[in-house]
Amino acid sequence: MSAFEQIKSFAEDAILELESEVVDLEETIESYKLRIQNAQTQIQSLKRFLSPEENCPGNSALTNGALTGVVLEMLADLYPQQVHYKDLADLIIHKGNEIPGKQPEKAVLSCLSKLTRSGSAKSTGKGYYEAVDVS
Incomplete structure (x- = not known):
């Protein structure tokens, strides 16, 4: 094999390795973008959760139907964290x-049982629930 052929072979191998590395890096970037997006969503949810006075003006008695909606909304705000029904x-x-x-x-x-049957929530342990993937 001539010197030129050796250099050409080396260059072709280097190109393949670099192309493979580019693909790997692009996949890693996409993974990080998803993680950033999930973290930002969780930050927003937790901020809403920590400032109830801005979201719920005054006390309101909930009907059973409205309670189910509030339970689902809170599970979604806490997602992917699980929460005990008493908490x-x-x-x-x-x-x-x-x-x-x-x-x-x-x-x-009772609301959590309804939501579990409908597929909107799932039990993660005795008394613990979480929303089904809300992303």
Whole structure:
């Protein structure tokens, strides 16, 4: 093999390696873009969660149908974190909502059962729930 052929072969191998590296880097960039987007979504959700006074003016008694919507919205805000139904009830009350019934936790648990059956939420352990992928 001549010197030219050796250099040509080396250059072709280098091109293939660099093209492969470019593909790998592009995949890594896309992965980081998704992670950044998910982090930004979580930041926005947590900011909304931490400032209930801006989102819920005054106390409001929820109907059972409205409670289901609030439960789903809070699960989506907390996604991908899981939450215990008793903690979720406390969070809903903290946001200025009045949960109907004598046992607010049971009302929230009932809503979570409905949401689980509809596929909007899933149980992740005893008493723990999370929204189904909301991205």
